[in-house]
Amino acid sequence: MSATIQGLLAGLVMGLALGSGNVYSQTVLLEAVEQGDSAKVREILSEKRARASVSVSDDQGQSPLLRATWLNHVDIAEQLIRAGADVNQTDSIHDSPYLVAGAQGRLEILRMTLKNGADLRSVNRYGGTALIPAAEHGYVDIVRLLLAAGVDPNHVNYLGWTALHEAIVLSDGGPDHQEVLRLLIKAGADVNLPDRQGVRPLSLARQRSQTEMAEILEQAGANP
Known part of the structure; x- marks a missing residue:
């Protein structure tokens, strides 16, 4: 396949992604978070529609911020919170970034959640x-x-x-x-x-x- 065609296909895929905030976030933002690619996350969040969908969740109900918390990607978590990610958004088993930060010893992320509206009365599945x-x-x-x-x-x-x-x-x-x-x-x-x-x-x-x-x-x- 020629470089020209590859470029056109890549542009088409990106265009389709940008046409849907949810698809864009799920297929690109979540992947970047999973890979710990801070630069990519920063690039994605520069798009207004991505920022609006920053709390989209995957098939387990996990938001980008929750994944970043589990993986202890501190810089990415900070970017997501600045972009408006909800520190209390829960997944399918009632975990939230705030609760996981406390339970898993993510001290720096926990500090950020506490400064950004963490619900101190929220509880986990137990x-x-x-x-x-x-x-x-x-x-x-x-x-x-x-x-x-x-x-x-x-x-x-x-x-x-x-x-x-x-x-x-x-x-x-x-x-x-x-x-x-x-x-x-x-x-x-x-x-x-x-x-x-x-x-x-x-x-x-x-x-x-x-x-x-x-x-x-x-x-x-x-x-x-």
Whole structure:
């Protein structure tokens, strides 16, 4: 095929893409995000119709910003947010850029979502705020940031657990989780709030031989 014909075909494809904001975004913007091509994203977002469709979603309901968050493409996430991407737009399983940033430890992206209207009360498919999985994973800086933003440390998810419960039950009780526990307590977490089975945090820590975690809870007035 001659270069001339190839050029004409390429132009035709681009013209068709530009004729539909959704098609353009899905086939070009999402692909650029997936590849981490910041320059390409910048080029695409320079088109007004692309900016208008920046929150279009793929077949799983994931927006370009949500994909950028999962892949931790910080520069691309910043570009998308500046172009008007919704930090609270959820996919088919109720994940949003804000919630995923907290749950996956995407600190820089989380900061951006908090500055751009993150819904602190929004919950994931387990009924948990961004704080709960952050505590589970022992993301100290994420937990500190979310607490400073005002996320409720005593929110209970569908499993009957708060962030404090998950920091104990789903961890090894190591240094990071110990610091998370201190932060939660300082922020007002209820150290005597039982789980759905009526077991209190101190008993949960002792059951798992988490000596340091148990000591922190005892010093905060926890009862077995």
